[in-house]
Amino acid sequence: MRNFRKKLPPLDTLIAFEAAARHLSFTQASKELHLTQAAVSQQIRSLEEYLGEQLFIREHRSVSLTQQGRDYQHTVVAALTQLANATLDIRVVDRESTLTVAADQSIASLWLMPRLGEFRERYPEVKLRLVSSDLVDDCLNRNVDVALFFGEGRWRGYESLRIFRETVYPICSEAYIRQHGPINGVEELIHHHLIELEDLNWNSLNWRRWLNAKQVDLPVERLGLSLTSYPLVIDAARNGQGIALGWKHLISAETEHEVPLLNPVGESVETDFGYYLIWHKERKLSQEATAFIEWIREHLETC
Structure with missing residues (x-):
């Protein structure tokens, strides 16, 4: 010592x-x-x-x-x-002008970061601290002013505002389709290379639950690649390594990527689970936190 x-x-x-x-x-x-x-x-x-x-x-x-x-x-x-x-x-450091925002890694990387420059440009005086973690205890603690997290909208001691509902559909690259041929229905997906996200959230849609919603059973051995990071899942799909599940609002920026992602079957599943903006119920919101919440509300119109 x-x-x-x-x-x-x-x-x-x-x-x-x-x-x-x-x-x-x-x-x-x-x-x-x-x-x-x-x-x-x-x-x-x-x-x-x-x-x-x-x-x-x-x-x-x-x-x-x-x-x-x-x-x-x-x-x-x-x-x-x-x-x-x-x-x-x-x-x-002026504690009153420091805003701590927490988010899980998926929404932080794919949804929040592409938009965050707009908030910083509008509120240049706000010192912003971003915490990115898939652990709920990291995102929902007393050092965090507001959080963006996946769930059903109920967290004890917190207010919540749904940002968007979960709309999920298969995604892959055009190169994958050229190599493996067209997919003529949801039932054919089980014969392809499926990319799975190992998610800590029990209520997140995985391939088995998504296919079950379409009345298709998934043999266990068909899951060819499992990753623990959703941005890596997107990269793997873009690079032609298989078919992943795409969350509509998280991959919206990917549609303009030089390697576009497409839905090979034209089917999707929507659930009541989704991403929420969360803040402490008992704590008085600072002006910065209030401004951030109102800024998020503006984006709800486009979600």
Whole structure:
């Protein structure tokens, strides 16, 4: 276990050393630090005793660094600069103007990020922090102002606004169809390479549930590729590795991609589950959170 008190000299001695080494003058260092020259000299002498090394060569009217002093200066300056910057970041952040938005990785990557520039352009004064995680505990905690998450719209202690319902249909590339031929019905899908998403959400549609909704049974061995990231599922389908399930609003941007995705059977399934905007019921919304919710409401008209 670390014990910095035993391993490090007092901070005041390092600050005095940094100033004196930068100015190569105990007098200038004392003026900058609002100390007496004797106090600066004593702090540096204490630091040298702690290190067991001489850091300065003291002459009648000037001082210069020893080799050990020059080496130590580089490390001390870097460490103090990093510590000062981190401290400044904490002190100057206006908590009231910082908006923390959480979202699962799919909607964060495929739906929110392409639109987020519009929000930032409209509200340039808002410091935005985005948390991307598929774990509900990461997205729904007291450090998050608003979250975008998949479910049925009921989370204890939270208000929710449905962004869009889940509309799911098969997607693949034109190259896949050229290689494997046309698919003449939903029942033929089980004879193709199906790309599955290993989703943490029990209520998300997978291939078996989607096909069951179409009265088609899926043999277990037909699932040829399983991935744990939905953006990777989309990439795999685009690259002709098989047929994936596409969520209408998550892949809407993909229709304009240089490798378009198409629905080879023209069928889809819609459920009551979908993506919701969620916020704490008991916590008063900040102006930034309210602005974000209203901005999302504007996009509901196009969903």
